[in-house]
Amino acid sequence: MAGTVCDFKSFLANFSLQSVETIASGVAMPEPHSSTPTGSNSQASAALIPKVIEAAVRELVANAWNLHSSSNGATVSLRDGNMTGQKLFAVSVYPERTAEFRNPPTWKDVAAFVVLNLNLLLRPSHAFGSWFDEPKHTHVVDVVVCLPDRRTALELGRKFKQVSIFDLENFQEITIERS
Numbered sequence: 001m002a003g004t005v006c007d008f009k010s011f012l013a014n015f016s017l018q019s020v021e022t023i024a025s026g027v028a029m030p031e032p033h034s035s036t037p038t039g040s041n042s043q044a045s046a047a048l049i050p051k052v053i054e055a056a057v058r059e060l061v062a063n064a065w066n067l068h069s070s071s072n073g074a075t076v077s078l079r080d081g082n083m084t085g086q087k088l089f090a091v092s093v094y095p096e097r098t099a100e101f102r103n104p105p106t107w108k109d110v111a112a113f114v115v116l117n118l119n120l121l122l123r124p125s126h127a128f129g130s131w132f133d134e135p136k137h138t139h140v141v142d143v144v145v146c147l148p149d150r151r152t153a154l155e156l157g158r159k160f161k162q163v164s165i166f167d168l169e170n171f172q173e174i175t176i177e178r179s
Contacts (some may be wrong), residue, residue: 021127028045050081053078060121064128065110068139070130072104075144075168078121088146089153090129090166094120100138105130113141131166150174 054076063082066076073092075083083090092098097117101109113128120126120143129144146168147153153165157176164173 007092028130053118056110057118059130061107061111061114064114064130065107065154068110068130069104072139074130075127075146075166077127077146080127083127083146084171086146086168088148088168089150089174090127090144090146090168091153091160092129092142092144092162095160095162096144098140098142100133100136100140102138103140104139117143129166138171141175143157 059077059081060076064074064076067076067082067084077083079121080086094117094179097120099109099113105113110128110130111173114121117128121128125145125147127140127144127146130139130141132138132141145153145156147156150165150167154174154176156162158178162176164175
């Protein structure tokens with residue numbers, strides 16, 4: 001597991017689905033708008049936010065694991081689900097967050113990666129990405145950014161020293177040429 005920010009083995013040793021609940025409940029809630037009435041309704045709504053995040057995380061993990069298990073790749077966002085078929089280009093811009101596995105990632109590996117990277121996955125245009133790197137014979141999981149502009153995706157790929165970007169609409173890897 002080259003390039004990981006944390007030690008997956010020690011994290012996985014203590015990982016459970018309650019980790020998702022703990023992370024979700026710790027997500028900072030925005031301050032209410034000044035015209036938002038305070039009272040039991042707004043407090044009840046705020047209490048639902050961690051449950052919504054937890055449900056979205058569980059769905060992302062299930063979708064990502066199922067897709068990777070069946071096709072050796074996945075691009076799944078918390079907001080939009082499976083990104084395949086959309087007119088977007090996926091590019092990895094967080095190489096320090098990349099994790100590599102000799103064997104296909106387990107459901108628990110995917111869940112741990114998602115929880116560890118939730119702060120990024122909550123951002124707009126960000127998604128969980130996975131693929132099989134044939135030359136290295138490794139399965140890679142990463143946080144990717146999904147962009148509508150191919151040129152921008154290629155520029156970011158060059159900047160972050162990536163080998164390729166992925167065309168989600170045409171399900172095609174695009175090699176990044178070095179200038």
